[in-house]
Amino acid sequence: MLNMHNTPAGKVFDVFNIMILGFIGLVTVLPFLYILAGSFATEAELTRRSFFIIPETFSLEAYKYIFSTDTFFRSILVSIYVTVVGTLICLIFTFTMAYPLSRKKLMGRNVILNLVLFSMLFSGGMIPTYLVVKGLGLLDTLWAVMLPMAINPFFLIIVKNFFQELPIELEESAKIDGCSEFSVFWRIFLPLSKPVIATFALFYAVLLWNDFFAALLYINDSSKWPVQLLLQQVIILSQMAIGDASQMGAEYIEPPEQSLKFAVIIVATVPILIIYPFLQKHFAKGILIGSVKG
Amino acid sequence: MAKPEYALKNQAKHQVQPLTKYQRLKRDKWLYLMLIPGLAYFLIFKYTPMWGVLIAFKDYSPFLGFWDSPWVGMDHFRNFFQNPDFFRLLRNTLYLAVLDLVFFFPAPIILALMLNELRFTFYKRTIQTLIYVPHFMSWVIVASMTYLFFTAGSGAINMLVENVTGKQINFLSAPEWFRPLIMLQIIWKETGWGTVIFLAALAGVSQEQYEAAIVDGAGRLRRLWHVTLPAIRSTIIILLILRLGNFLDTGFQQIFLMTNSLNREVADVFDTYVYFVGITQGAYSYSTAVGLFKAVVGIILILGANKLAKKMGQNGIF
Numbered sequence A: 001m002l003n004m005h006n007t008p009a010g011k012v013f014d015v016f017n018i019m020i021l022g023f024i025g026l027v028t029v030l031p032f033l034y035i036l037a038g039s040f041a042t043e044a045e046l047t048r049r050s051f052f053i054i055p056e057t058f059s060l061e062a063y064k065y066i067f068s069t070d071t072f073f074r075s076i077l078v079s080i081y082v083t084v085v086g087t088l089i090c091l092i093f094t095f096t097m098a099y100p101l102s103r104k105k106l107m108g109r110n111v112i113l114n115l116v117l118f119s120m121l122f123s124g125g126m127i128p129t130y131l132v133v134k135g136l137g138l139l140d141t142l143w144a145v146m147l148p149m150a151i152n153p154f155f156l157i158i159v160k161n162f163f164q165e166l167p168i169e170l171e172e173s174a175k176i177d178g179c180s181e182f183s184v185f186w187r188i189f190l191p192l193s194k195p196v197i198a199t200f201a202l203f204y205a206v207l208l209w210n211d212f213f214a215a216l217l218y219i220n221d222s223s224k225w226p227v228q229l230l231l232q233q234v235i236i237l238s239q240m241a242i243g244d245a246s247q248m249g250a251e252y253i254e255p256p257e258q259s260l261k262f263a264v265i266i267v268a269t270v271p272i273l274i275i276y277p278f279l280q281k282h283f284a285k286g287i288l289i290g291s292v293k294g
Numbered sequence B: 001m002a003k004p005e006y007a008l009k010n011q012a013k014h015q016v017q018p019l020t021k022y023q024r025l026k027r028d029k030w031l032y033l034m035l036i037p038g039l040a041y042f043l044i045f046k047y048t049p050m051w052g053v054l055i056a057f058k059d060y061s062p063f064l065g066f067w068d069s070p071w072v073g074m075d076h077f078r079n080f081f082q083n084p085d086f087f088r089l090l091r092n093t094l095y096l097a098v099l100d101l102v103f104f105f106p107a108p109i110i111l112a113l114m115l116n117e118l119r120f121t122f123y124k125r126t127i128q129t130l131i132y133v134p135h136f137m138s139w140v141i142v143a144s145m146t147y148l149f150f151t152a153g154s155g156a157i158n159m160l161v162e163n164v165t166g167k168q169i170n171f172l173s174a175p176e177w178f179r180p181l182i183m184l185q186i187i188w189k190e191t192g193w194g195t196v197i198f199l200a201a202l203a204g205v206s207q208e209q210y211e212a213a214i215v216d217g218a219g220r221l222r223r224l225w226h227v228t229l230p231a232i233r234s235t236i237i238i239l240l241i242l243r244l245g246n247f248l249d250t251g252f253q254q255i256f257l258m259t260n261s262l263n264r265e266v267a268d269v270f271d272t273y274v275y276f277v278g279i280t281q282g283a284y285s286y287s288t289a290v291g292l293f294k295a296v297v298g299i300i301l302i303l304g305a306n307k308l309a310k311k312m313g314q315n316g317i318f
Helices: A008-039 A043-048 A061-068 A070-102 A109-121 A126-135 A143-149 A153-165 A168-176 A181-192 A194-210 A213-218 A227-236 A257-291 B003-011 B021-027 B029-057 B075-082 B084-104 B106-116 B121-136 B139-150 B156-165 B175-203 B207-215 B220-245 B252-258 B270-280 B284-311
Strands: none
Touching: A008 A257, A008 B106, A008 B121, A008 B139, A008 B175, A008 B220, A043 A257, A061 A070, A061 A257, A070 A109, A070 A143, A070 A153, A070 A181, A070 A194, A070 A227, A070 A257, A070 B029, A109 A153, A109 B029, A126 A143, A126 A213, A126 B029, A126 B270, A126 B284, A143 A194, A143 A213, A143 B029, A153 A194, A168 A181, A181 A194, A181 B029, A194 A257, A194 B139, A213 A227, A213 B252, A227 A257, A227 B139, A257 B121, A257 B139, B021 B029, B029 B075, B029 B284, B075 B084, B075 B284, B084 B106, B084 B175, B084 B270, B106 B121, B106 B175, B106 B220, B121 B175, B139 B156, B139 B175, B139 B252, B175 B220, B175 B252, B207 B220, B220 B284, B252 B270, B270 B284
């Protein structure tokens, strides 16, 4: 290694570079740390102090409220359901379609690939899609959130390219041993694509967990709202009282208005933050695998 | 496509007939079976809506249905172009798209170049892990955090502003703050993630080139200018084409979430207009026409940008 960094000017540059990048890293996470601190703070502290990352008094009121009300707790369950079932559907649809499209001998392959590419350039748009979902009778069901995003065309192409890169001999030898096309896919190719499956499971799960717009469009029944849509209603539209009527009768708990908002953000973010480190080592590789050769 | 069969035919002593279409269908029956769910998905959720854009040329009424609603030709388009909303939407969309290109597009490139100069692997990894995180948060969360930070009264940033200047600013409802907030959000959320692809390109630059440059007496800036930047030029251009192709796609969810009745004058863009006029006011045909106009301009832009790149001697994306 040549000493390309050791000139005085180079050293000054290095110091500045390290400091600036450290600052950028801090700016990225500080807002989140404040929200975390705020979710454990009392109402009084939130209206008095401007910015803090350690609350003076530690309070669990907001979380107690979230998990004691139907509204919030149910929306968390809805989100979990949509994410788990939806990710499974997305993976099945994407991988079963990507595999045949990766086989060059398949008649009609190019026609289908062009159909997929065209759908990336042009789409019917919001209203015609809405009318299709409505026409299928999916309005107010969770299928309306999961099915319209079952295949992401970009992901499909990347998975197809990945299958295409695997050596063709694998397929041929399995065939000689008497495997059908399906068992070649199931027993040979799928086990080899675990990192790719993990990557796209994460990507689909993030899309599904983070979705609020499909729910806003297709789901009027507030008992089926995922947590992201509830968040939009509570914070951005400031509608605190959604569905609270059901609570009125028995023991109505006064919501801790400020810290509740902080806590909902945390609840809606943490699941993603928990799986992120486990999959981080896969995804950079996962994206690049398929996209190197077009 | 049928290479193996033909190769066999030429070599074999006895003639091997290439498979007929029927035989190939039969041989690949499992593959075709596997295609069914995916094809059904594309036909139902992508191609039926494309067919559905025909309601832009009809007066769609939910009671009459798609087939029986009367044709009206280009009326909805004419109405849209004559509507004063049209220029407001065009101005707002272009404004945001240009700001995006000037402030957001270069940000990941600069950040990747800075990260690339770091020698401490552990420090580099840590920073990377931190700056990727916001990408995985939803726009609802980003918008919610923005509300909590900037809201008048108890917002943390507004309290800081009050401490310094003595009074608070209505960030969320003042039209002049709408665009800066949108830029701030997207830079915070996506810049880190945007570095992934540039860092991969930078990792591909050979060390010998740097060593050769050093031997020739090139300083740090010269190495950046003559070695590093040319090495990632094609990546930058491809991403620029993609960006130009989506020029009119101002982040829909982001803008939708930041729009309120007070900043609507600068916030309304084509996408949000389609939602407000179409879904909330029920003008299905008119808003489909707006959406179709935007989609067609979008296709022209992406094909144009691609052609331009090829003319300039770069690889396009098609």
